[in-house]
Amino acid sequence: MPPKAAKKAPAGPGGPTIQNYCDAVRGEKIQNELTGKPLRKVEGAIKIWSHALLGEGQREEIFKANCLPQLIALFERGAQDERFAACGAIYALAQSDKHIAEVVNARVIAAAVVLLGGEHDRSRLPAAQLLAYLASRLEYSARVAAAALETLLAAAFLPGSGPGWGGSRPTTMHCVAALRSLVENVQGELGDAKTGRRAALIAAGAVPKLVEAVAYVPRLPLPPQVPANPPAGIGKKGKSSKPGSKKKGAAGDARPPAGRKDSIATHCAAILRFLALCPGFVEELLACGSLPTLVGCLLTASEECCAYVAGILWEMSADQGVARTLVEAGAVRALLHTVSVHLAGAKAKGKGSGKSASKAKDGASSKSKDSKAAEPPPAPVYADIAVCNATGALHHLSFLDAAKAQIAGLGGAPILAACLKAANMQTYENASGALWNCGLDPAGSAALLAAGVPRFLATPVPQHWILPSDEGEAAMAELQQQQQQAALEAHTHSGPSFFLTQATQ
Secondary structure, three states, rough: OOOOOOOOOOOOOOOOHHHHHHHHOOOOOOOEEEEEOOHHHHHHHHHHHHHHHHOOHHHHHHHHOOOHHHHHHHHOOOOHHHHHHHHHHHHOOOOOOOOOHHHOHHHHHHHHHHHHOOOHHHHHHHHHHHHHHHOHHHHHHHHHHHHHHHHHHHHHHHOOOOOOOOHHHHHHHHHHHHHHHOOOOOOOOOHOOOHHHHHHHOOOOOOHHHHHHHHOOOOOOOOOOOOOOOOOOHHHHHOOOOOOOOOOOOOOOOOOOOOHHHHHHHHHHHHHHHHHHOHHHHHHHHHHOOOOHHHHHHHHHOOOHHHHHHHHHHHHHHOOHHHHHHHHHHHHHHHHHHHHHHHHHHHHHOOOOOOHHHHHHHOOHHHHHHHHHHHHOOOOOHHHHHHHHHHHHHHHHHOHHHHHHHHOOHHOOOOOOHHEEEEOHHHHHHHHHHHHHHHHHHHHHHHHHHHHHHHHOOOOOOOOOOOOOHHHHHHHHHHHHHHHHHOOOOHHOOOOHHHHHHHHO
16 A cells, blocks of 8 residues: 655745745645635746746746646646746746756747737737747747747737737737847848748738838937936935936936837837848838838937838839839938938047057957957947948939939038048948939039038039939929928918008007
């Protein structure tokens, strides 16, 4: 006769332990002495979820309790609230690099896809978090793409979804983050797989939805570059806070986030940038009528979004027919606005170049070289990228006479001339090419000279070589007529004159 199993001790007076919650998930009856009720499986899963998020040590305690098989079974076949809690617990446990192979398998990914595509709004959030995390890891991205690509797109843009109690906006943010991880270029993954996923998203109608997410209005204002000093008398332990007394890395030192909608727009702009590398993107963008919306978002987008969108326009404008469509959609004005806004954040030419800099570099010690090699690569300067991509698009558009006239009429000459001082050589080449093309227009050459553009760009060839084109003259005349009409309308709608009002009284 086998010996009887020992009875589980009830939870102590301080409440259930993590071991008690793991036992409850395994189906054992654990009495909660604080409430006088037995612990339920959903309570155990929620406690495991919160406990596993605290760190690697807490996750090791859960793995030692050996409740992972029951947790996965609860995720697959439990009630709705149990599946919700089990999904969050599995997402938290998957953060462990040591045990992720034990946590994640084909069953877990399939259960997450089913939960994301279900009708319970709140359960979509942990499922989207889990899939976004797995999509960001190279060893699981192929499995997530094969099982959840269309489900992620459908869950990201559900009709009628809003910032409700179900967490639809955070769910959208994690879904688009997962899609971005699946389509962006990652070292070590085959390019054919990325191309297939991009083509699948284009065929599924993702382009107009992504453009609409990028061009949302109103946009939150950018946080201040320099945080304001707190008022005196509110420092720690009653000490008055002084300017500059705050330690580096303290709370409030970093710039606050601009919000979930801005994060969603950034991810969608990045997805569009990678979709633009796929054949058929331009045709889909023109067919769905989203090109003017994409161009207009440059007037309100953040610097990271502008970098992606301007890169799309730079690549599209290489085709002459598409370039004419961009000019008609107002791309010249939007691109000049992008350059003028973000030029201050771009890197300018430094004075530390030359022989002195090379000597200093050669004389550095091996220890400093090793320390620099161990450092991670610097973060990208999106303002610099936005200016480079925008000037590249303007260079392509400036081959058209209508674009030359718009650049001259909108005051683009001094903006492009300022780009000649940028440290990015590609920005310098793009701006030089655009100014060279504008200098071939007799009407624009004078504007370039007045803006201080070097003469070899303002007048690249002798004037008697240049023949005025009918298209350029017509575009300049049309632009001047529009400006005069706008000034007349502003004067007309400004109200009656003060003297006319006094005379009629």
